[in-house]
Structures are given as C-alpha cells and as structure tokens.
Amino acid sequence: MKITTALLASTALVVTLSPATAQDMSNEMTIVSWGGAYQSSQQKAYSEPYVEMHPEVTVTWDESSNEAVAKLRAMNEAGNITWDLVDVVAADAIRLCDEGLAMEYDPDDLLAEGADGTSAEDDFGDLIVSDCFIPQIVYSTTFGYRTDMVGDTPPTEVCAVFDLEAYPGKRALEKRPINNMEWALYCDGVAKDEIYDVLATAEGQDQALAKLDTIKDDVIWWSAGADTPQLLADGEVVMGSTYNGRLFSVIVDQEQPVGMLWDMQVFDLDGWIIPEGLSDEELARVKDFVFFATDTQRLADQSQYISYGPARLSSAPLVGQHADLGIDMAPHMPTDPENAKNTLLYNYEFWADYRDDIDAKFQSWLVQ
Amino acid sequence: MADATNTNAGAHADDATGPVLAADGSPLKSSLNKALRAQKLRALALIAPLLIFVMVTFIAPIVDMLFRSVENQIVSETLPRTVAELGDWDATSETLPDDDVYAALYYDLFIAAEYKNHTRLGSRLNYEQTGMSSMFRRVGRNVGDFGELYLDQFEDLDERWDEEADWAALMAHPGYLEDAAEWRDNRDADRIDPRDTPAPRFRLAPGIADLLPQTAQAYSQYAEFMRTEEQETADEDQPWTLVDTMLYNDLMAASEADIAAYSGPMADALQAAHAAVPEFETATLKELFIESDDEWANLDNWATIKVYAPNYTSGYFLTAVDMKLGPDGMVSQPEDQQIYGLLFKRTLFMSMAITISCILLGYPVAWLLANLPMRSANLLMILVLLPFWTSLLVRTSAWKVMLQQQGVINDVLVWLGVVGDGDRLIMINNQFGTIVAMTHILLPFMILPLYSVMQTIPPTYLRAAKSLGATPFTAFWRVYFPQSVPGIGAGSILVFILAIGYYITPEIVGGTSGTFISNRIAYHISSSLNWGLAAALGTILLGAVLILYWAYDRIVGIDNVKLGG
Numbered sequence: 001m002k003i004t005t006a007l008l009a010s011t012a013l014v015v016t017l018s019p020a021t022a023q024d025m026s027n028e029m030t031i032v033s034w035g036g037a038y039q040s041s042q043q044k045a046y047s048e049p050y051v052e053m054h055p056e057v058t059v060t061w062d063e064s065s066n067e068a069v070a071k072l073r074a075m076n077e078a079g080n081i082t083w084d085l086v087d088v089v090a091a092d093a094i095r096l097c098d099e100g101l102a103m104e105y106d107p108d109d110l111l112a113e114g115a116d117g118t119s120a121e122d123d124f125g126d127l128i129v130s131d132c133f134i135p136q137i138v139y140s141t142t143f144g145y146r147t148d149m150v151g152d153t154p155p156t157e158v159c160a161v162f163d164l165e166a167y168p169g170k171r172a173l174e175k176r177p178i179n180n181m182e183w184a185l186y187c188d189g190v191a192k193d194e195i196y197d198v199l200a201t202a203e204g205q206d207q208a209l210a211k212l213d214t215i216k217d218d219v220i221w222w223s224a225g226a227d228t229p230q231l232l233a234d235g236e237v238v239m240g241s242t243y244n245g246r247l248f249s250v251i252v253d254q255e256q257p258v259g260m261l262w263d264m265q266v267f268d269l270d271g272w273i274i275p276e277g278l279s280d281e282e283l284a285r286v287k288d289f290v291f292f293a294t295d296t297q298r299l300a301d302q303s304q305y306i307s308y309g310p311a312r313l314s315s316a317p318l319v320g321q322h323a324d325l326g327i328d329m330a331p332h333m334p335t336d337p338e339n340a341k342n343t344l345l346y347n348y349e350f351w352a353d354y355r356d357d358i359d360a361k362f363q364s365w366l367v368q
Numbered sequence: 369m370a371d372a373t374n375t376n377a378g379a380h381a382d383d384a385t386g387p388v389l390a391a392d393g394s395p396l397k398s399s400l401n402k403a404l405r406a407q408k409l410r411a412l413a414l415i416a417p418l419l420i421f422v423m424v425t426f427i428a429p430i431v432d433m434l435f436r437s438v439e440n441q442i443v444s445e446t447l448p449r450t451v452a453e454l455g456d457w458d459a460t461s462e463t464l465p466d467d468d469v470y471a472a473l474y475y476d477l478f479i480a481a482e483y484k485n486h487t488r489l490g491s492r493l494n495y496e497q498t499g500m501s502s503m504f505r506r507v508g509r510n511v512g513d514f515g516e517l518y519l520d521q522f523e524d525l526d527e528r529w530d531e532e533a534d535w536a537a538l539m540a541h542p543g544y545l546e547d548a549a550e551w552r553d554n555r556d557a558d559r560i561d562p563r564d565t566p567a568p569r570f571r572l573a574p575g576i577a578d579l580l581p582q583t584a585q586a587y588s589q590y591a592e593f594m595r596t597e598e599q600e601t602a603d604e605d606q607p608w609t610l611v612d613t614m615l616y617n618d619l620m621a622a623s624e625a626d627i628a629a630y631s632g633p634m635a636d637a638l639q640a641a642h643a644a645v646p647e648f649e650t651a652t653l654k655e656l657f658i659e660s661d662d663e664w665a666n667l668d669n670w671a672t673i674k675v676y677a678p679n680y681t682s683g684y685f686l687t688a689v690d691m692k693l694g695p696d697g698m699v700s701q702p703e704d705q706q707i708y709g710l711l712f713k714r715t716l717f718m719s720m721a722i723t724i725s726c727i728l729l730g731y732p733v734a735w736l737l738a739n740l741p742m743r744s745a746n747l748l749m750i751l752v753l754l755p756f757w758t759s760l761l762v763r764t765s766a767w768k769v770m771l772q773q774q775g776v777i778n779d780v781l782v783w784l785g786v787v788g789d790g791d792r793l794i795m796i797n798n799q800f801g802t803i804v805a806m807t808h809i810l811l812p813f814m815i816l817p818l819y820s821v822m823q824t825i826p827p828t829y830l831r832a833a834k835s836l837g838a839t840p841f842t843a844f845w846r847v848y849f850p851q852s853v854p855g856i857g858a859g860s861i862l863v864f865i866l867a868i869g870y871y872i873t874p875e876i877v878g879g880t881s882g883t884f885i886s887n888r889i890a891y892h893i894s895s896s897l898n899w900g901l902a903a904a905l906g907t908i909l910l911g912a913v914l915i916l917y918w919a920y921d922r923i924v925g926i927d928n929v930k931l932g933g
Binding site: 066067069070073095097098099100170175206220221223224234235236349352353354355356357359360361363364365366367 | 484491498499505707711772773797881883893897
C-alpha cells in the first residue's frame with residue numbers, strides 16, 4: 001500500500017511539475033550543427049546532460065549547418081521536414097525567417113529566465129536579431145598572425161593587413177565581400193560609424209575594392225573556416241582572418257606560433273532556429289530541449305569547451321576554465337573588455353539588402 | 369508470335385500485282401506490324417518499371433529544376449491586384465504610379481503580411497534591385513497600422529465597430545454563425561482536432577456583398593485566414609484593419625438610399641457611419657506608404673515590380689549572360705558586375721585542358737596495362753583504381769600539401785637549389801593547381817575506357833605492320849592509334865562532362881583564377897538561394913554540353929565511341 005501511495009504521489013508531483021507530459025513529446029530529435037569542435041562543445045554542454053535527464057530521448061546530430069538554408073528549402077518544398085533544430089549563423093536565420101522556413105517564437109514564452117531573474121527577452125537583448133533566431137553564442141571574425149614572421153613589431157591594429165611593407169607575405173581573407181569591404185574602408189580612412197553609409201554607394205564599393213586591390217596579389221582566399229588555421233600553421237601566410245575559436249585552438253591546443261589581432265574584430269552571432277512545419281510532438285520535445293539548452297548555466301557551460309562568448313548577459317559571470325586545459329577562458333573570449341576595445345558588429349540589415357549586389361561586384365573583381 | 373508465323377506461311381506468294389496478303393486476306397505488311405506491335409508492347413512493359421523509375425527520380429526533378437529558370441509567379445501571386453493596376457503604368461515615365469496602384473498594393477501587402485509571404489517576395493525582388501528585401505520587411509511591420517486611422521474613427525463613432533461579434537453579425541450569414549458556434553463547442557470540448565476538421569467555410573450575409581462589396585471581400589479573406597491559418601472561426605477575433613479601410617471606401621461610394629434600405633444587424637451603426645465618413649480625417653494610401661518608407665517613392669523599385677510582374681521571365685537567363693532586364697528591355701550589366709561570360713569560357717577552356725592532359729597521361733598508362741603480362745597489369749590496375757577508393761577531399765587536400773609554397777615540391781626544389789627560398793613557385797590557388805588536381809582525379813575515367821578498347825586490338829596487327837617494313841612510329845600511328853580512337857572518344861566525353869560540373873576541387877585549390885561556373889551555381893543554390901539564376905546557369909551549361917556533343921558526333925561520329933570490346 002505504501003509503495004502505491006508513494007508512486008501515486010510521485011507521479012502526481014511529476015505531472016504538476018512538467019505541464020507537457022512525456023507522452024506528448026517525440027523521443028527522437030535531429031539536431032543540425034557545424035561538426036568539429038563547435039558541435040562537440042554543444043554535445044557536451046547541452047545534449048549529453050539533457051539525455052541524462054531524459055534517458056528515453058535519442059539525439060541524432062547532422063553536420064549540415066553550412067548548407068542548412070538550401071536543404072531546409074528543399075525539405076520544405078518536398079513537404080518532409082526531417083530536422084528538429086538547426087544551428088545557423090544569424091544572417092542565415094534572417095534569410096530562413098524571410099522565406100518562411102523558420103518558426104517565429106516568443107522569447108519570454110520559449111526561453112528560460114536568466115539566473116538573476118531577468119526576462120529572457122532582456123537577458124538576450126539586442127542579440128535576438130530576427131523573430132526566428134534563438135541566440136546561442138557571440139563569435140568574431142578576426143585576424144591571427146605568425147609571431148615568428150612579423151619581426152619585433154607584432155601588428156596591433158587591423159590595417160597591418162593592408163601594409164605590405166611592414167608585413168610582407170601572403171594574407172588569408174575570406175572569399176566573400178562581407179567583413180573584407182568593411183576593413184578595407186576602415187583602413188582607407190572611413191570613420192567606423194560611416195562605413196555602411198559609404199558602402200551603400202557605388203563609389204564606396206569601388207573605394208573598398210580599390211583598397212583591396214592594393215593587396216590582391218598577396219591574398220589567398222579561403223572559403224572554409226579550417227583554411228586559415230592550416231595556412232598559418234604551415235607558414236603559408238603571415239596573417240589571416242578566421243573565426244576566433246579556430247585561432248584559439250591553433251594557439252592553445254596546437255601550440256603554434258600564432259598571435260591574436262583583436263583590433264576591429266567583427267562580432268557575429270550563431271544560434272538555433274526551429275524549422276517551420278514540425279508536428280506537435282516534435283515541437284514539444286524541441287521546445288523542452290531549447291528551454292534547457294539556452295538557460296544561463298548551459299550557455300556558460302559551453303564556454304568551457306570553446307572560446308565563444310555566451311549570448312546571455314547573465315551567463316558572462318559564470319564563464320570559467322577550459323574543461324581539459326584548465327586555463328581561464330575569459331581572456332580568450334571575443335567579448336572580454338581587453339579584446340573588445342575596437343570592434344564592429346555585423347550589420348544584418350545592410351547585408352541582407354546588399355549581399356547579392358556587392359557579391360556580384362566582388363566576385364567580378366576577384367576573377368579579373 | 370505464333371499467329372504471325374501462321375499468317376506468314378499462308379501468304380499468297382503468287383499474287384504478283386497487288387500487295388502481299390496474309391491468310392485472313394489483310395495485307396501482310398499490316399498483319400506483320402500488328403504482330404510486332406504486341407511484341408514491342410511486351411518489351412516496353414518489361415522495361416516500364418525502369419523507365420518510370422528514371423522518369424520520376426531523374427528526368428522529372430531535372431526538368432522541374434531547369435524550369436525554375438523562367439518561373440516567376442511569385443510576384444503576381446503575392447501582389448495580384450497591384451500587378452493588374454500596374455498594367456497601365458509606364459515604367460519609363462518619370463512619374464510615380466497613381467493612387468489606385470497604392471490602394472491595390474495596400475490590399476495585397478496586408479494579406480501577404482498576414483500570411484508572411486511579403487519577405488519571400490522581398491528576397492526575390494532583391495536579386496534584381498538592391499534594397500527591396502528590407503523595403504518589404506519594413507512595410508510588413510507597418511502595413512497593419514495604415515488602417516488604424518479609420519478604425520479609430522469608426523470606434524469613436526460607435527463602440528460596436530470594435531467588437532468581433534458585431535462585425536460577424538453584420539458580415540456573416542446566420543447559418544455560418546450557427547455552424548461556427550457548434551464547431552467551437554466541439555473544439556473546446558476536445559471532441560474534434562481543428563486540423564483534421566477545419567472550421568466551417570465562411571458564408572457572407574445575404575445582400576451584404578452588394579451593399580459593401582470591398583468590405584465583404586476583405587472580410588471573407590480574413591475569415592478564410594482565420595479558418596486555415598489560425599484554426600479559429602471568423603467571430604473569434606477582431607477583423608483586420610484592412611476591413612475598416614474597405615468599409616470607409618464602401619461607405620464613401622454607397623448611396624444614402626441603399627444604406628437606408630438595409631435593415632439587418634448593425635443597420636443603425638452603418639447609417640451613422642455613412643453620415644459621418646465624409647467628415648473623417650483621411651489620407652491617401654500613397655501618402656501613407658511614402659510616409660512610412662520613402663523607398664516606395666523610388667521609381668526604380670516600381671519599375672522592378674512592373675518588369676518582373678509576368679508569370680514567366682527571361683530575367684534569370686539574361687543575368688546568366690551578363691545582361692539585365694530593365695524597363696527599356698535588355699541592357700548589358702555594368703562592366704564591374706560581369707562575371708558569368710568569363711566563367712563559362714574559363715570552364716570550357718579548363719575542362720578541355722584537363723581532358724587533353726588526361727589523354728596525354730592516360731594513353732601510355734592504358735597502353736602499358738593492355739600490353740603487360742597479366743600479373744603486372746593487375747598490379748598496375750590496382751594503382752590506377754586506388755584513387756577511386758580515396759575520398760575526394762583527401763586527394764584534393766593532399767595536392768594542397770604537395771603544391772603550396774611551403775609544400776613538398778617547393779621544399780624539394782629549394783633543397784636542390786633549383787629555386788631560391790625567396791621565390792618559391794606558386795602552383796596552387798590558381799588555374800595550374802586546378803588542372804593538376806582535377807587531371808589526377810579524373811585520370812581513371814580516361815584510362816579505363818582506353819584500356820578496354822586497347823585490349824581488343826590484336827598485337828599481331830602491329831607485328832604485321834612492322835614485318836611489312838613500317839617503322840615503329842609509323843606502325844603505331846597508322847595501325848595502332850586509329851584503332852584506339854574510340855577509346856579516346858569515350859574517355860574524353862566522360863572526363864570533359866565530369867570536369868565541366870566539378871566544383872569542390874576548384875573551390876579548394878582554384879583560388880580566384882581557377883574557379884568554374886559550377887562554383888557560382890553552388891553559391892546561388894546554397895548561399896544566395898537564387899535558385900532561378902542557378903537553374904538558368906545550369907541550363908546554359910547543359911546546352912553547351914549538348915552542342916559540344918553534337919559537334920563531336922558530326923566531326924568524329926558517336927558510333928566511334930566505345931566503352932569496351
């Protein structure tokens with residue numbers, strides 16, 4: 001009798017605690033991410049603890065984030081959405097939202113309050129750049145340089161990239177206009193807060209390309225995030241742009257003679273979107289997972305494995321040490337005050353409009 | 369088959385003047401055809417599963433994809449009224465469209481914004497005119513507020529204009545309201561799932577469509593939206609502010625007698641409103657649009673909407689050949705945006721270079737394979753096939769390690785003293801790197817057909833030629849080579865067609881001068897989502913390959929292609 005009562009009581013407790021019962025939720029979940037160190041940081045910080053709490057759930061990871069936009073559109077046209085949660089950069093999230101492929105959500109409804117009690121909407125603040133975008137991390141695109149190839153004067157500002165006399169050698173830049181055009185204008189004397197006004201004009205675009213022209217012969221253009229770390233490690237380039245987390249692992253994990261050039265790093269965001277068109281059961285499970293995986297502690301946990309800043313304000317004080325290496329992570333975060341003295345924020349609205357146009361010009365300039 | 373033989377046997381062979389007849393008196397020819405038709409049908413039935421499979425899984429998707437290069441229904445489907453109104457507007461004139469166009473735009477955009485279709489149209493038009501993406505995103509946020517001007521004034525006049533139940537009583541058929549109430553009860557009691565059993569279809573109140581035509585239309589659309597998108601009935605929410613604007617229009621147009629003759633629900637409110645509307649504060653939609661965003665006063669944006677209004681467009685194809693569709697017809701892209709012509713030429717040129725280097729490298733190897741003793745030939749064959757079993761990315765990355773400036777080849781050259789440490793050779797991230805890496809990857813496709821053709825050439829021919837006095841070169845060139853040409857043809861077609869569509873290898877080792885048109889196609893498929901342009905580029909590429917194939921057939925003859933003995 002006693003056992004039955006205890007069972008009944010505990011069942012009642014569970015029912016009152018979680019409004020959606022397990023029966024309503026799908027037990028399978030396919031999460032799409034970028035693979036590599038980033039995905040494994042998500043697995044360790046989010047999905048492994050979640051599965052520990054919900055052993056009935058199987059999580060499948062798919063490494064398709066770099067082509068998520070096209071694949072989601074194809075799935076949507078075929079009427080068969082096989083993904084439950086997709087990790088994309090903010091620009092892609094905006095595109096997916098525009099195309100009606102991602103679900104709009106209400107932050108205060110879907111996401112947990114901050115550990116300090118602030119509402120989710122305030123805790124994430126401006127980082128919710130689209131109605132569909134659930135921010136996760138802040139990363140930056142910035143430069144790394146070979147410490148053994150720059151003599152006694154390591155570069156301290158981004159315009160060193162355009163200074164072939166002081167820093168001869170090849171540079172690695174991404175094969176797209178975004179970020180490169182901004183840096184070019186900045187180093188051509190355009191004030192930081194006028195960059196996008198200038199870039200919106202045909203003359204400004206020509207000015208940026210003319211500036212890039214001065215180093216064109218010495219640039220190796222990359223298209224995968226792993227390229228610059230490899231080029232730096234092999235000594236192919238003296239400096240190159242890439243994501244700060246990649247440089248962190250070149251410097252700290254692989255102990256290569258590479259230094260960080262944080263000046264004018266471009267902040268960008270990465271986060272989740274929930275595809276439009278999930279069934280109720282799938283949606284209930286995804287919502288449950290997202291609520292857990294974006295709370296203050298979980299976002300802070302992720303920074304134990306990779307040097308990207310958590311998107312919640314309330315997570316920042318909880319950033320600790322690297323799980324394996326035991327070093328303090330805070331100085332390696334792009335958001336650390338020491339690193340963030342001079343930064344630029346990716347202008348989503350601008351690039352959503354001008355991406356096609358400037359890309360055509362940029363690619364045409366590139367192949368000349 | 370059996371009766372065909374019978375009729376054949378019974379034919380009147382001696383009937384010399386007329387057509388040969390079968391036993392049943394019908395002409396032999398048609399009788400034979402009949403028999404053969406049955407046979408052909410049976411054969412067709414046997415391959416039908418494969419044929420259907422190929423059609424459904426291969427041909428149909430390709431045709432569907434290529435068809436996107438001309439499809440453009442999105443503009444007329446999202447903005448049907450605007451497109452119709454724009455018919456009279458001259459895109460080359462220096463004046464903005466008139467008020468009617470803006471009124472139609474308001475109606476279309478209001479509905480598009482409710483269904484969240486407006487941003488999709490914005491992305492589509494942004495391919496043609498920069499800035500339209502955010503213009504549509506912004507207007508989607510604002511268009512809902514335009515009608516509040518009238519909503520507020522109706523509300524001030526009579527509280528009932530703010531009540532969903534009163535609106536429903538005015539607009540909906542009493543029968544609909546009963547059905548809706550019943551459906552709601554069932555839904556709330558969880559007796560039905562609203563997605564399996566949608567709300568009852570909306571019916572207008574009798575006579576209201578004649579009295580208030582625009583209002584009735586807008587309200588019907590609102591009711592349909594509630595039914596399909598929200599799984600609710602029309603009387604569960606306040607109607608869109610679009611309906612209020614339409615009510616204002618209708619009341620301004622209606623005669624006093626018509627309004628006075630109406631005696632249904634809300635008759636008094638309608639009469640009061642009709643008396644009051646001439647005094648309403650008002651603004652034309654043109655003013656409202658331009659006030660909310662001056663991009664709507666930009667002639668270029670309107671010209672783009674007008675030019676891309678038809679259901680089918682040549683715009684994508686024109687972009688693919690560095691042209692542009694403007695209000696005056698076709699114009700060339702500005703020079704600093706031309707790229708595709710160059711890339712097409714480069715793709716063809718480099719694919720040919722790769723094919724030729726494959727022939728030069730593959731021919732001796734295939735000859736060796738065909739002429740070595742079995743044991744060593746097998747070993748060599750494994751070496752040829754080995755790259756097939758290695759991942760494409762691994763092979764391409766290996767070339768990177770080999771060719772880069774701090775790579776193996778340069779290190780060896782510097783160590784040998786052939787080149788100085790300061791001027792190491794640049795062998796990657798350019799055309800050279802692409803040609804080397806792709807030749808390596810595609811070489812087996814040249815060697816295998818060559819090998820299988822060469823195996824069938826009897827070695828005795830060469831010996832006979834030599835014994836008749838030919839030099840080794842003449843014997844090879846006059847006797848052996850012509851017999852191996854079908855293998856070269858097959859290998860070249862394989863290598864060329866594969867090369868023309870490659871994009872991973874050029875992306876990794878091609879730098880800026882070694883990329884192909886396929887890299888742009890991949891970009892438009894996966895990054896810019898401009899599938900129409902990608903389809904147009906793909907169609908042109910397909911056309912180019914077919915023309916080359918045709919030319920090859922004319923010059924060499926397709927019968928002269930052999931994949932084996």
